[in-house]
Amino acid sequence: MKHISFLFVLFSALFSAQKLQVVDAENGKPIANARIILTDQLLYTNEDGFAPVDENSRDFEVSASGFKKENFKNFSSVIKLEPVFKNIEEVKIINVDIKKIIEDLHKNYNKRYFDKPSLYDITFKSKSFNNDSLFFMVIAEAKLWTKSNSYNFRDGFKKNYDEILQIQLNNVKYKKKSSKGVFNVKTNEFEHASMGDYFFSFEIYRLLANMNIKNSKITGRLISEDNDNQVIYVKVQSERGIDVSGEITYNKIDKVITLYDLNYQQENFPVYKRTNKDGVEFDYQLGNARVIFDFYKKDGSYIPASKKITGEKFFVSYDGKKDERSFTTEIVYNTFTKSDKKGLDPKVDFNKSIWENVPVKEDKEATILLSKEEQEFINQK
Structure with missing residues (x-):
């Protein structure tokens, strides 16, 4: 039981740390390896699009390959990035x-x-x-x-x-x-x-x-x-x-x-x-x-x-x-x-x-x- 309780606490702590997720603005799918540049720190989202960004964070940049770079003045739990191309044939x-x-x-x-x-x-x-x-x-x-x-x-x-x-x-x-x-x-x-x-x-x-x-x-x-x-x-x-x-x-x-x-x-x-x-x-x-x-x-x-x-x-x-x-x-x-x-x-x-x-x-x-x-x-x- 102690082992199970420890894993539950660990998982809960990790889940609560998931304060920001970066997703594709068109389909809502999570974007892995999106780069987040904060005032004094740089982070990337994990495979599920999450990054441990504090809710008090301000004035940060979010970018990802194939998407338009965006600057945000205030924290948001979900960040949406627009794809660079609407029609690759053009x-x-x-x-x-x-x-x-x-x-x-x-x-x-x-x-x-x-x-x-x-x-x-x-x-x-x-x-x-x-x-x-x-x-x-x-x-x-x-x-x-x-x-x-x-x-x-x-x-x-x-x-x-x-x-x-x-x-x-x-x-x-x-x-x-x-x-x-x-x-x-x-x-x-x-x-x-x-x-x-x-x-x-x-x-x-x-x-x-x-x-x-x-x-x-x-x-x-x-x-x-x-x-x-x-x-x-x-x-x-x-x-x-x-x-x-x-x-x-x-x-x-x-x-x-x-x-x-x-x-x-x-x-x-x-x-x-x-x-x-x-x-x-x-x-x-x-x-x-x-x-x-x-x-x-x-x-x-x-x-x-x-x-x-x-x-x-x-x-x-x-x-x-x-x-x-x-x-x-x-x-x-x-x-x-x-x-x-x-x-x-x-x-x-x-x-x-x-x-x-x-x-x-x-x-x-x-x-x-x-x-x-x-x-x-x-x-x-």
Whole structure:
């Protein structure tokens, strides 16, 4: 009974925190990943369209991909956003030299985005699925420090990761792993590319590398324009067996990408062998990944709002069995301050799983709101 009562109290507390929901003005459906910029904090809605916004909040901005950005002077429990397009067939398609844009951004990255030491309060979420069944989830509030907001290849190859980025776990709100046995695919090596994945500059480098492969076919098309912002369709087909496609939002005046949402189709990439921490060799087949980076302008500089990577159809073959893996890793940069410090103490040791590090207990307002699926997983016995 005590266990049931605890879950009831927990669920009630979470439900009462659902003070704001963002929905589509046309059909009333909830909008996931809608960005809410408050006076001193940044939040995103969960999969059900909810975000823990205090009812006393004033003068805030709400935006979402595919919808018109709106500013609100007063709190409302339901926020309605209008879709950008009423009739997609009326949009005129114009070719764009997307490679030129990416080359320019790669060359001038540190001039376009904030490139000084920075300290963020972040929400870190990671979920893993095996054969469509959620088996691991962790959600934490943490601090993230970065020296330049971009990836330093020299320090990365030398494994001087603390010179690039540091994380301090504060409140690990939820951490649960299913009791069902799932084959471990973790390896002992933390590759420099795993550190690179934290940074948009590394993603720009990766996209340009695919563009530069011999015989790559590159497509860029302007599909909408609103004042200084252009939505551009991007497609890159390479001979490596990887196709990239999706959309970016590009500010043509500041020459920055403010929203990057591309899919990597990797199913044709050759199968290769890996060895997990237990010394067991297995075959690994890359699947499809969706990479999202979101930025906003604050005090004249572009700083990160969120980073999200989702993957599906990653196949693991071992001992005559074949499992399908999928995952989601997400960081929301809730607050931002300039930093003149050399880093964090204590900090995460990247030589082991980030969740094996000991968190610092810190009392602060929760920026986390579980979706229905996440709550059901937590409630499982």
